[in-house]
Amino acid sequence: MGKRKKPIQFNDKRLFYSIQEVADHFAVNVSLLRFWEKEFDNINPKKTSGGTRQYTKNDIEQVEVVYHLVKEKGMTLEGARQTLKSKKDDEEKRLDAVKRLQKIKKDLVSLEEEFDRLHEQQKYSKTETES
Secondary structure, three states: OOOOOOOOOOOOOOOOEOHHHHHHHHOOOHHHHHHHHHHOOOOOOEEOOOOOEEEOHHHHHHHHHHHHHHHHOOOOHHHHHHHHHHHHHHHHHHHHHHHHHHHHHHHHHHHHHHHHHHHHHHHHHHHHHHO
């Protein structure tokens, strides 16, 4: 059984995330993130004087693009590099659209649950007034 993703809860007050938090977010090894950092110019977390990597939200979004191309679409590293060079904006826009659609789906499911709850309440209140 593989690792399970532990999504990062982004917070406007927090500027940096550790490499372990990013690795857990994507359910990958820390070593893979370090490897991708060498292979892809768009992944460039800040390093402290002690060498500790500090990922910003933008850095994590760049990792997400690479993750999507390599892990979800199954591209080779070279294929992912070529895609990033030629279609970087298209990939980022598509990923952004997928995120927005996922949020809309979540909101719709929440509304459906609320509607069902209200419908049940109304059904029971009609039964009580008819008695």
